[in-house]
Amino acid sequence: MNQRVLTIRRDIQAEQKADAAAERERLGQRGTLVVNLLSSPGAGKTALLEATARHFAGRRSMAVLVGDLETDRDAQRLAPLVPVAQLTTGGACHLELPLVKRGLQALGDPAVDFLFIENVGNLVCPASHDLAEHLRVVLISTTEGDDKPGKYPKMFRTSQAMVVTKLDLLPHVPFTLEAVTADALKIQPELEVLSTCALDGRGIQEWCDFLEQQYQEKIESVYEPAGNQ
Amino acid sequence: MHERSLVQTLLKQVQQIVADDGGGRVKEIQVQVGDLSGVEPLLFEAAFAELAANVFSEECGLLLEVVPVKAECSLCGQRFEVQNYEFLCPVCGRGPVDVTQGDQVKLMSITVDSEDMVEGVKS
Numbered sequence: 001m002n003q004r005v006l007t008i009r010r011d012i013q014a015e016q017k018a019d020a021a022a023e024r025e026r027l028g029q030r031g032t033l034v035v036n037l038l039s040s041p042g043a044g045k046t047a048l049l050e051a052t053a054r055h056f057a058g059r060r061s062m063a064v065l066v067g068d069l070e071t072d073r074d075a076q077r078l079a080p081l082v083p084v085a086q087l088t089t090g091g092a093c094h095l096e097l098p099l100v101k102r103g104l105q106a107l108g109d110p111a112v113d114f115l116f117i118e119n120v121g122n123l124v125c126p127a128s129h130d131l132a133e134h135l136r137v138v139l140i141s142t143t144e145g146d147d148k149p150g151k152y153p154k155m156f157r158t159s160q161a162m163v164v165t166k167l168d169l170l171p172h173v174p175f176t177l178e179a180v181t182a183d184a185l186k187i188q189p190e191l192e193v194l195s196t197c198a199l200d201g202r203g204i205q206e207w208c209d210f211l212e213q214q215y216q217e218k219i220e221s222v223y224e225p226a227g228n229q
Numbered sequence: 230m231h232e233r234s235l236v237q238t239l240l241k242q243v244q245q246i247v248a249d250d251g252g253g254r255v256k257e258i259q260v261q262v263g264d265l266s267g268v269e270p271l272l273f274e275a276a277f278a279e280l281a282a283n284v285f286s287e288e289c290g291l292l293l294e295v296v297p298v299k300a301e302c303s304l305c306g307q308r309f310e311v312q313n314y315e316f317l318c319p320v321c322g323r324g325p326v327d328v329t330q331g332d333q334v335k336l337m338s339i340t341v342d343s344e345d346m347v348e349g350v351k352s
Binding site: 001002003004005006007008009010011012013016092093094096124125127128129150153154157186187188189190 | 230231234235238239242246247250253256260265266267268313314315316317324325326328332333334335336337338339340341342343
């Protein structure tokens with residue numbers, strides 16, 4: 001018997017991460033900020049996107065890729081407002097880059113200012129997959145409990161912003177902004193924390209201002225000298 | 230349950246690496262899984278047991294090592310093991326800290342039985 005040991009020591013996702021980095025660069029260069037939205041099912045990703053689309057209407061262009069296990073219900077909700085493509089995973093718990101690229105092609109690869117990816121509702125698996133986003137945002141609704149960051153650390157560790165949703169329900173549930181913020185900041189001290197209510201519009205201005213600021217930092221100040229002068 | 234998709238990625242890479250290295254029977258694959266990798270070791274092992282049987286003609290073992298999360302403070306340089314997912318520097322208390330270990334799934338090594346291949350490789 002002739003046995004040999006091949007020493008590798010390599011991240012098995014290295015190739016996917018490199019692909020994602022190349023796609024992020026391509027989209028950034030032509031002026032698109034990619035925002036990956038993640039949360040549990042029902043936290044309000046679609047409602048936040050509806051409010052965002054209304055706020056940006058006529059000022060900023062955007063498109064949405066909607067990931068779901070089945071149905072295109074969320075895509076139907078968004079379609080009257082913005083270009084949208086459905087990514088149906090057929091039961092898979094997260095999106096991967098090839099699916100995102102396919103969705104982008106289905107939209108005609110538009111050079112929008114913001115490309116939002118509404119990820120599959122899940123606080124676990126989507127955290128492990130780079131979808132070429134410039135900004136990863138985790139949503140947490142007030143009905144979920146303010147201890148979620150500690151229970152799903154990778155999701156909060158890999159996000160740059162946390163948006164608390166359904167502020168209107170705050171008086172009725174055992175949830176405090178202080179507790180969820182403290183829990184999240186232990187895991188990701190640099191996390192930007194925002195709070196919103198898509199129904200009554202609270203916090204939507206601040207959320208969109210934050211997106212504008214991110215656009216400035218990650219796209220305009222990085223790529224503009226080469227692109228638009 | 231993304232462990233299945235990670236195992237598929239792993240097996241594809243192992244096949245490619247072994248083929249590029251001259252081929253042979255894959256006997257054991259050593260993998261390191263970090264506490265912050267988002268992978269549940271039991272689910273990973275179960276997915277491996279199921280999928281590896283479809284890929285390799287003979288039984289192939291999985292040696293799975295779970296490693297703790299380690300980090301380095303970007304301000305004072307302190308290196309430490311992260312406890313309870315609290316990413317604050319234990320010395321200066323400020324951070325931010327960079328994760329240096331424990332957020333990846335790593336293919337560490339592959340043990341190959343090259344009994345039938347030696348002559349072919351050398352020629």
